[in-house]
Structures are given as C-alpha cells and as structure tokens.
Amino acid sequence: MLRTTQFIQKRLASTGKDLLRTPLYQAHIDHGGKMVEYAGFEMPVLYKDQSHIESHKWVRSNVGLFDVSHMLQHNISGSESKLFLQKVTPIDLDLLAINSSSLSVLLNKDGGVIDDCIITKHGENAYYMVTNAGCRAKDVDFLKKELLQFLDVKHNTFEGTLLAIQGPKAQDLLQKFTNEDLGKIYFGQTKFLKLSPINATVHLARSGYTGEDGFELSIPSTSEVEQQEALSFFNTLIAEYPEIVKPIGLAARDSLRLEAGMCLYGHELTEDLTPVDASLTWLIPKTRRELGEQSFNGAAKILSQIKDKSTTKRRIGITSKGPSPRDGNKIFAEDGKTEVGYVTSGSPSPTLGGNIAQAYIDKKAKIGSNVKVDIRGKLRDAVVTKLPFVESKFYKQ
Ligand SMILES: *[C@@H]1O[C@H](CO)[C@@H](O)[C@H](O)[C@H]1NC(C)=O
Ligand SMILES: *[C@@H]1O[C@H](CO)[C@@H](O)[C@H](O)[C@H]1NC(C)=O
Numbered sequence: 001m002l003r004t005t006q007f008i009q010k011r012l013a014s015t016g017k018d019l020l021r022t023p024l025y026q027a028h029i030d031h032g033g034k035m036v037e038y039a040g041f042e043m044p045v046l047y048k049d050q051s052h053i054e055s056h057k058w059v060r061s062n063v064g065l066f067d068v069s070h071m072l073q074h075n076i077s078g079s080e081s082k083l084f085l086q087k088v089t090p091i092d093l094d095l096l097a098i099n100s101s102s103l104s105v106l107l108n109k110d111g112g113v114i115d116d117c118i119i120t121k122h123g124e125n126a127y128y129m130v131t132n133a134g135c136r137a138k139d140v141d142f143l144k145k146e147l148l149q150f151l152d153v154k155h156n157t158f159e160g161t162l163l164a165i166q167g168p169k170a171q172d173l174l175q176k177f178t179n180e181d182l183g184k185i186y187f188g189q190t191k192f193l194k195l196s197p198i199n200a201t202v203h204l205a206r207s208g209y210t211g212e213d214g215f216e217l218s219i220p221s222t223s224e225v226e227q228q229e230a231l232s233f234f235n236t237l238i239a240e241y242p243e244i245v246k247p248i249g250l251a252a253r254d255s256l257r258l259e260a261g262m263c264l265y266g267h268e269l270t271e272d273l274t275p276v277d278a279s280l281t282w283l284i285p286k287t288r289r290e291l292g293e294q295s296f297n298g299a300a301k302i303l304s305q306i307k308d309k310s311t312t313k314r315r316i317g318i319t320s321k322g323p324s325p326r327d328g329n330k331i332f333a334e335d336g337k338t339e340v341g342y343v344t345s346g347s348p349s350p351t352l353g354g355n356i357a358q359a360y361i362d363k364k365a366k367i368g369s370n371v372k373v374d375i376r377g378k379l380r381d382a383v384v385t386k387l388p389f390v391e392s393k394f395y396k397q
C-alpha cells in the first residue's frame with residue numbers, strides 16, 4: 001500500500017494505534033480540538049467552547065475552517081490521461097472547461113462505486129483529482145491495476161494541506177489575502193494563485209461539502225517550512241478575524257453535508273451500489289451513455305439500469321422527531337410491517353430542527369408519505385422528504 005506521506009505518524013495514547021497527523025495538527029490542539037481517529041488520522045471532531053450545533057450554525061452564517069488534509073490528492077497527466085479517467089469514471093472531460101472541476105465516481109466492472117472523487121481539468125492532458133481518506137489504499141490499488149492497460153499515463157499521489165473555507169463570508173475573508181478577484185471565480189472553477197502570507201502557489205477551488213459558498217485550498221506542504229506556513233495561515237485567519245472565523249470539526253462537517261443532501265462514502269455510496277442506485281444518474285452525461293457498454297467501467301449494468309428504469313429503490317431524505325435515525329436503521333411502510341428501505345446517515349438538523357436522514361427507500365414511496373423507522377427496537381414516525389433538506393448557496397454565474 002502506498003503511503004508516501006510526509007505527514008507525521010504518532011501513537012495515539014487512547015487507542016494504542018499509530019495515526020497520521022496533518023500539517024494543521026498543532027493548530028487543532030492549540031484551539032482545543034477534541035481529537036479522534038478518522039480514516040487513519042487524528043482529526044478534530046469538535047473544538048472547545050463550541051457545541052456541535054453552534055459549529056454547524058456558525059458555518060451557515062459566518063466562516064468555518066475545515067482541515068481536510070487527510071484526503072488524497074492525485075495528479076494525472078500524459079496523452080492517455082483522458083482515456084484513462086473516462087474508463088474509470090463516467091465523466092465526460094470534453095464537457096469540462098479547463099480549470100474547472102466536477103464530482104464523479106470511480107467505478108468497478110459491475111458499476112459499483114469504489115469512491116467518489118472531484119476531478120479538475122488543468123489542461124487537455126493534465127488532471128487533478130481528490131479522493132477520500134478512508135478509501136486511499138483500495139483507490140490506489142484499483143488505479144494501479146487499471147493503469148496497466150495504458151501506456152502513457154503518469155499518475156502520482158501526494159498530500160499537502162487541504163483547507164476548506166466554508167460559509168457566506170468566505171469570499172470576504174479570503175479576498176483580504178489575494179489580489180486575484182475572487183468574485184470572478186465561480187462554483188466549480190479553480191485557479192492557482194498567491195495568498196499573501198504563503199510563499200508557495202496555492203490551488204484554489206470554489207467548492208465544498210457544506211452546501212455553502214466557499215473554497216478548498218491545496219497548499220503545498222512538502223517541506224517543514226511549507227507546513228509551518230500552512231499552519232500559520234490557518235492560525236492567522238482565526239486570530240485576525242475571530243468575529244467571523246472558527247475552526248470546525250468532523251461532527252458539523254457531517255451534519256452540514258447531510259442537510260445539503262451530499263453523499264458520504266461508506267454510507268450513501270458503496271461498491272454494492274451504482275450511481276443510478278444512488279440517484280446520481282446526472283453524473284453520467286448523455287455523451288457517455290451514447291457510447292454504449294464499453295464506454296466506462298460498469299457501463300453495461302449502469303446503462304441498462306437507466307434504460308429499463310430497473311432500480312427498485314432510490315436515495316431520498318426522511319425527517320422525524322424523537323431520537324435520531326442512524327445508519328442501518330430499517331424503514332417500514334406506514335403499517336409498520338412491510339420493510340421498504342434503510343437509513344444510511346442520520347442526525348439532528350441544527351438548521352431545521354428535528355431529525356434528518358438519508359435513506360434508500362422503495363422507489364414507489366412518494367415524497368410526503370409516512371413511514372416508520374426502527375430505532376433500537378421501537379418504530380418511530382418519519383416522513384419521506386426530498387433532498388437536499390437545505391438548499392445549497394453556491395456562487396454561480
Ligand atoms: C500537480 O500538477 C500541477 C499542475 O496541474 C502542478 O502545479 C503541481 O506541482 C503537481 N503536484 C505534484 C505534487 O505533482
Ligand atoms: C488555467 O489556469 C492557469 C493557472 O491558474 C492559467 O495559467 C491558465 O491560463 C488557465 N487556462 C484557462 C484556459 O483558463
């Protein structure tokens with residue numbers, strides 16, 4: 001397994017496990033981060049003096065900083081890089097403008113989702129991809145095997161500081177650190193730029209995982225000097241603009257993405273589900289469907305699902321009161337007897353009140369219909385609801 005990490009590995013006393021630390025580790029400690037194990041990393045779940053609900057609401061009204069450096073970054077180049085990416089994902093890279101990015105999925109031969117990913121096109125033969133921390137070993141293994149079928153693709157993985165800056169005041173904040181007009185960079189667009197205190201060139205993507213406007217910065221962090229710069233940038237944002245900026249942990253990250261109807265790998269997405277099952281058919285553009293069964297991994301299965309409308313369940317929301325539904329809870333029809341689906345993630349919703357959950361439910365269950373969720377042996381009332389629960393506020397042209 002590839003672990004070319006420059007990140008420090010330390011034994012975590014509470015678990016006895018060796019866990020990796022991102023370049024921002026010391027800042028989490030200094031800001032009172034409660035550290036937990038997450039995908040082999042020691043990451044902050046909450047910070048002192050902020051409840052989960054306060055952190056969540058802060059991001060919806062101000063700016064939150066999220067350390068996402070545990071995610072894996074990939075550079076893919078060479079004359080066959082487009083062919084390669086279009087085999088392992090259903091993306092159409094001709095439809096993607098240069099310096100723009102898109103969500104996609106790595107697919108196995110049966111159309112199952114190996115991971116979700118963000119792919120950015122930097123040139124006709126230069127792509128940048130970010131994949132999930134928890135999938136890194138299997139993703140690298142999968143990509144290596146697939147690469148054997150190509151002669152001219154260079155693929156390298158790397159780590160660095162990945163910092164998500166999310167919330168309605170994200171642009172105002174970041175604009176103080178660059179001469180580039182951020183108002184001209186729209187959702188999905190990217191740029192290499194200078195952020196004043198950081199010496200290295202930073203990759204900025206206007207995107208995120210909260211449903212709010214915001215940015216994801218990739219800050220090179222190979223050397224110790226670079227890691228220090230990234231760390232002090234993070235601290236500077238908080239120290240100089242405490243009235244709008246707070247560091248935010250994994251707990252709020254999950255409830256924010258859940259409200260925004262976004263998938264979390266291992267919950268809404270697994271290798272047993274295709275993007276069609278996951279109500280992500282929009283990830284397969286018409287141009288790729290027209291190319292037929294050889295078009296991309298799993299195309300035979302996926303295209304037949306689209307054509308025959310043969311999926312029996314769909315990914316949808318449910319809302320409820322009382323204890324929150326959780327991953328794995330079974331869902332029954334109103335009669336409490338007929339099993340119609342299962343919950344994949346659930347949480348109280350800080351924005352809406354009550355509970356929200358994503359679930360796979362029988363396609364025939366209509367929005368607004370009543371269902372029951374089995375929570376620890378007790379059937380609780382719930383209502384089938386459309387996604388997202390909270391409308392996204394992306395900065396669009
Ligand atoms: C990745 O590719 C970009 C250009 O697309 C380049 O600026 C960057 O240095 C590369 N990083 C690594 C670690 O290969
Ligand atoms: C893409 O971005 C790079 C650096 O950020 C820039 O040099 C290049 O001109 C851009 N290309 C297009 C087509 O926008």
Ligand SMILES: *[C@@H]1O[C@H](CO)[C@@H](O)[C@H](O)[C@H]1NC(C)=O
Nearest residue numbers: 198199200201223225226229
């Ligand atoms: C700043 O970056 C340049 C080019 O990447 C490098 O040569 C130089 O050593 C860096 N300076 C510092 C102080 O890190």
